[in-house]
Structure formats: C-alpha cells, structure tokens
Amino acid sequence: MPPLVAFGxxxxxxxxxxxxxxxxLAAVSWGPLALALLLHAAYLTLRSRGWFNALRxxxxxxxxxxxxxxxxxxxxxxxxxxxPARPGAIVRLYLTRQTIPHSSYxxxxxxxxxxxxxxIPVALAVxxxxxxxxxxxxxxxxxxxxxxxxxxxxRNPELTLFAITLIGVALMAAVAVxxxxxxxxxxxxxxxxxxxxxxxxxxxxxxAWQAAGWLARIAGFWFMLEAFGIEPSVRNALLVMAVQGxxxxxxxxxxxxxxxxxxxxxxFAGVVGGGQLAAYAVGQQVAIAAFSFxxxxxxxxxxxxxxxxxxxxxxxxADREGEETPSAV
Numbered sequence: 448m449p450p451l452v453a454f455g456x457x458x459x460x461x462x463x464x465x466x467x468x469x470x471x472l473a474a475v476s477w478g479p480l481a482l483a484l485l486l487h488a489a490y491l492t493l494r495s496r497g498w499f500n501a502l503r504x505x506x507x508x509x510x511x512x513x514x515x516x517x518x519x520x521x522x523x524x525x526x527x528x529x530x531p532a533r534p535g536a537i538v539r540l541y542l543t544r545q546t547i548p549h550s551s552y553x554x555x556x557x558x559x560x561x562x563x564x565x566x567i568p569v570a571l572a573v574x575x576x577x578x579x580x581x582x583x584x585x586x587x588x589x590x591x592x593x594x595x596x597x598x599x600x601x602r603n604p605e606l607t608l609f610a611i612t613l614i615g616v617a618l619m620a621a622v623a624v625x626x627x628x629x630x631x632x633x634x635x636x637x638x639x640x641x642x643x644x645x646x647x648x649x650x651x652x653x654x655a656w657q658a659a660g661w662l663a664r665i666a667g668f669w670f671m672l673e674a675f676g677i678e679p680s681v682r683n684a685l686l687v688m689a690v691q692g693x694x695x696x697x698x699x700x701x702x703x704x705x706x707x708x709x710x711x712x713x714x715f716a717g718v719v720g721g722g723q724l725a726a727y728a729v730g731q732q733v734a735i736a737a738f739s740f741x742x743x744x745x746x747x748x749x750x751x752x753x754x755x756x757x758x759x760x761x762x763x764x765a766d767r768e769g770e771e772t773p774s775a776v
Contacts, residue, residue, distance in 0.1 A: 475730065480674035484738045486667035490660045491742075494562070495520035497656030501561045504642035504652075505554055506547055515546040518750035525743020526756050528736040534760050541763030542751065552767050553632050557639030564643065565657050570692050577689035580682070582714045664688065671734075675727040677719055686714050687731075707732060 495517040502516065519542035523535035536559075543555050577583060642649050668684040677683065694707035708728040715724050744754045753759070 474676060474726075476674045476676070478674075479670040480734065483667045483670035483674060484734065486663050486670065487735060487738065488742060490663040490667060491521050491524055491739075492517060493656050493660035493663060497653040497660070498558065498562065500652035500656070501558050501642045501649075502543070502547065502555070504645070504648065505558060505638050505640075506550060509548050509550070511547045515750055516543060518746035519543045519546065521739075521746045522743040522751075522756065522759075525740040525746075526760075528739040528743075537760050537763040537767075538756055541759055541766060544763075544766070551635045551638075553635035554639035557636040561640065561642060561649075561653060562657065565654050569661060573685055574689045574692065577686050577714070580686065582686060583689075583710070671731050672727070675730055676723060677715070677727055683715075687711070690714055 496513065498520060499513045499516040502511075519539050522542065523539035525535070526538050527533045527535035539559075540552055540555055544550055544552055547555075642653060665681070665684045665688065668687045669679045669681075672683055672687070673679040690707055690710040694710060708725075711728045712724060719727070743756075747756065747759075748754050
C-alpha cells in the first residue's frame with residue numbers, strides 16, 4: 448500500500464475515533480478522570496526526584512534546586528506530548544544545563560540513561576505479561592493495524608531495516624566523532640553516571656522514586672479506564688501500559704498517537720464496544736497530552752518565567768553547539 452494511502456487511512460481512523468470521543472463526552476466520569484491526571488502529575492514528579500538525586504551525585508559540590516529540575520523534566524514531557532520527534536529532550540538538556548553551575552551537556556545527557564537501567568526491565572516485564580495474555584497481534588498481522596507508523600513500517604521491512612541500520616551507523620559515527628573532538632567527553636559521561644557506581648545509593652535515591660512513579664502510573668491508568676466506563680483492573684492497567692510503552696517507540700506522531708490507538712483497538716477487541724473503545728483511546732491520549740502540555744507550560748512560567756518553549760529549543764541547540772566547538776581538537 449502506498450504511504451499516502453496508508454496515511455489517509457490512519458487519518459480517517461483517527462477522526463472517526465475523535466468523533467466517537469466527542470459524542471461520548473457526556474458519559475465520561477470526571478472524578479476518576481481528574482484523579483487519573485493528578486496521578487500522572489505524581490508520576491512525573493516522583494521520577495523527577497529520582498533524576499534530581501542522580502544529578503546531585505554527579506555534581507556534589509554544586510547547589511541547585513529540585514524545583515528547577517522538576518520544571519525541566521515536566522516541560523520536556525509536555526513538549527513531547529504534542530510535538531513529534533521529541534524536541535523535549537533539548538528543552539530538558541538546556542534548562543538543566545542552565546540550572547546546574549559548571550555542568551556539561553554530555554554529563555546531563557548521560558544521566559538520562561540512569562532511568563533506563565531500571566525502566567527497561569520493568570517495561571519488558573509489563574510487555575511480557577501483555578504478550579502472555581495473548582492480546583497482541585502477531586508480527587504478520589501488524590501491517591493490517593490502522594496506524595500509518597506501525598502499518599507502513601511493517602509492510603516495508605526492507606525500509607525499516609535500512610532505517611534502523613542507518614540510525615545505528617549514525618549513532619556510532621556521532622560517538623566516534625565526539626570521542627575524537629571532545630577530549631573530556633567520556634569523563635563527562637562517567638560523571639553523569641556517577642550514582643550507578645554506588646548501588647545502595649542508586650537503589651535508595653533513584654530506583655525507589657522510579658518504582659513509586661511506576662505505581663502511580665498504574666493507578667492513573669486504573670482511574671482512566673474507570674473514567675471511560677471500561678472495567679478497571681490491574682490486568683487492564685498493565686495492558687494499557689504495555690500499549691503506551693510500545694507506541695512511544697514510533698516518534699512520527701506525538702506520543703505515538705496512531706500506534707497507540709491501533710494497539711488498544713486490538714488489545715480490547717471483543718471486550719469493549721468499538722465506539723466506547725475509540726472514545727477511550729482518543730480521550731486518554733488527548734487528556735494526558737493536554738494536561739502534560741499545560742503542566743509543562745505552567746512549570747516553565749512559574750520556575751523559568753517563560754512559556755516560549757520554541758525559543759528554548761533554539762537556544763538549546765545553539766548553546767550545545769557553542770559548548771562543543773571550543774573543545775574541538
């Protein structure tokens with residue numbers, strides 16, 4: 448199927464889901480919805496505290512406030528929720544760099560990986576549980592999913608393999624260039640990962656906060672299901688988490704919107720009515736994205752006295768280039 452046709456099908460499926468969502472607004476339970484969004488804010492806040500502790504380990508001699516780190520974290524998530532290609536990473540890097548005196552982009556970027564050390568095993572466990580329930584489509588069935596990003600990639604495995612290979616080569620080339628041009632690059636990377644060298648501290652000050660964040664996220668999905676009239680249960684909340692985790696692998700839309708709706712339709716097929724499921728898929732996506740973006744803008748306004756995230760992205764790109772240029776060999 449040509450990409451334009453696939454994209455058109457995705458657009459039509461999306462707007463059909465939006466229509467179902469709008470028509471079912473009267474049936475939404477606003478109390479559980481509000482609780483779900485508050486738990487989403489708690490999830491982000493808990494994770495930001497763990498990251499703050501990782502940064503404190505990397506910069507023990509510097510004084511900086513958790514409030515600023517929280518705002519940088521929340522603003523990044525907010526931008527990523529409405530803008531494709533995840534420019535929020537630049538927002539997070541730049542604002543954190545401005546917050547911590549004598550910090551470097553290499554160390555801050557390396558600190559992002561600390562979250563992954565715990566998140567990946569948890570995410571794999573959640574996806575493994577979802578797969579064990581027999582609700583996910585097999586790989587041969589993936590091309591029929593009504594999502595441009597998922598369907599097009601699975602219908603064109605050669606292109607997908609080429610893209611993955613190209614990204615891998617580009618990453619290796621970038622690392623090679625950095626290792627040659629920036630003398631202190633690897634020392635900064637090690638600095639950003641300092642907390643991993645102290646396992647008790649990592650478990651106590653980082654993993655504990657991340658684990659609490661995961662629990663808040665599960666609880667948030669529980670109430671989100673209840674808000675849209677779908678049976679809330681640990682099983683269903685874990686299935687939604689698995690879907691959201693897999694859909695964010697596709698950066699072509701904000702939050703992997705098309706992939707998320709397509710997977711939810713498959714996961715809950717035969718259990719939830721089509722209109723109700725479409726309303727839930729779109730409603731959850733819109734509610735979390737809008738709330739995340741609003742929370743991010745509020746954090747920027749309250750802490751950094753600005754709401755112009757686009758200028759932050761521009762300044763972040765320019766500032767990072769300026770940091771690297773003087774260090775070139």
